[in-house]
Amino acid sequence: MSHYVIGMDLGGTTLPCAVLDDKHNIVARHEVDTLRHEGQDAVINRMAQCILDVVAKAGLRTEQIMAAGVGAPGPLDGRKGIIIEAPNLKWYNVPLAAILSEKTGVKIVLENDANAAGWGEYWAGAGRGCSNMAMMTLGTGVGGAIVIDGKLLHGPDYTAGELGHVVVMAGGRECGCGGQGCLEAYASATATVSRFEEALKFGWNSSLKGKENISCADIFKAALNGDSLSEHIVAETGRYLGMAAATLANLLNPERLVISGGMIKAGAILFDAIRQTCKEQAFDTPAARMEIVPAELGENAGVIGAAGCALTRIQAGY
Ligand SMILES: [Zn+2]
Known part of the structure; x- marks a missing residue:
């Protein structure tokens, strides 16, 4: 065979x-x-x-x-x-x-x-060795996947796992799905850039001020170089992700949450904020059990x- x-x-x-x-x-x-x-x-x-x-x-x-x-x-x-x-x-x-x-x-x-x-991360990457895992992918939107007892969660209409549309702010920013305050409207790479540009318009200072077409990679690189607005925005992205992570931990008690997308290169600035917020928001027991780790398989x-x-x-x- x-x-x-x-x-x-x-x-x-x-x-x-x-x-x-x-x-x-x-x-x-x-x-x-x-x-x-x-x-x-x-x-x-x-x-x-x-x-x-x-x-x-x-x-x-x-x-x-x-x-x-x-x-x-x-x-x-x-x-x-x-x-x-x-x-x-x-x-x-x-x-x-x-x-x-x-x-x-x-x-x-x-x-x-x-x-x-x-499923790739579960099978061959950062999710190996656990039976219950979720993943959030930060790109233009926020993609989600949930594995429960070794199986992808699909639901009867094949629409389960849309973690990007967990609401993190009642009545908040408009989301592409038609809803308001979804995680995707705050923590996607695109939304992170929008929040950064809004802060510049409000008069915040940054080493990226005056740069055309600022990308999410520019922001996390500036954050790693000590630009305080960039650090603040990346950590804020992490806090929104942490809120959704806490909901996930309380609801499903997965052993691991994998975060993927180019933004994970921001490293500790992003992950410390996710872990800290999740710890503050989630019940003690599941929060203590859910590891929050970067994806391993890349593209x-x-x-x-x-x-x-x-x-x-x-x-x-x-
Ligand atoms: Zn949405």
């Missing part, structure tokens, strides 16, 4: 894809541009070709691949393999798993991209996790 699986990440810009063995080693990797402006059919054809190319690169035949996992933006129904709505790609009700499977001859497992990345989390999801689905027999 062969033991190879494929993981692919359907991103807005690139389509990274890898063949893994069941010990989560990457044996071949391939990546092409998404070119989403060419439309749905062209992108799906490119995904199929990318899968076939990475199999060839690994020196394998498609019959030797157990399944391919595809991490995709949602909402989606992973059980049926359908992308319900991917506004970024302008895709609606696309039976992606069936189409890709038809084109490649490989069984396709579809998973929400944040869940796939979370490979998506493909590794998608492959892990495929393997898990095959092993579970559905």
Whole structure:
């Protein structure tokens, strides 16, 4: 019995894809541009070709691949393999798993991209060795994934795990979801930049004052160099994350919370604030048990996790 699986990440810009063995080693990797402006059919054809190319690169035949996992933006129904709505790609009700499977001859497992990345950390990264884990990914938004008793939490509508929309401020900042005061509206990389720019407008001083197109990386680098406004903003991001972390600890009692995204490079300034706030807010017992740690897989989390999801689905027999 062969033991190879494929993981692919359907991103807005690139389509990274890898063949893994069941010990989560990457044996071949391939990546092409998404070119989403060419439309749905062209992108799906490119995904199929990318899968076939990475199999060839690994020196394998498609019959030797157990399944391919595809991490995709949602909402989606992973059980049926359908992308319900991917506004970024302008895709609606696309039976992606069936189409890709038809084109490649490989069984396709579809998973929400944040869940796939979370499963990657659980399977092969910072979540190894625990049974209950959550992940928050700080990017344009705040992605979430929850693993309970060794299984990704999906819910009946496949929408569970949206940690970015835990409310951390009643009546607070508007969120892209239509709600107010969500974690995502405060602690995403994008929101961190917005809060920083607002503080500058209020007259705060900073070494980044006058710089065009300030990025989140600029802010945490300035924070590491002792810029006090940057330190304050990064720590504030940490406090919002800590509040959501406390809710998570009280609700689900996970052993570990993994934080991923470029901002984790801010290190102690961010993590001390998350841990301190969580300790203050959560019940003593679960707060003491939940470790809060940085992700380990970096940009490979998506493909590794998608492959892990495929393997898990095959092993579970559905
Ligand atoms: Zn929201």
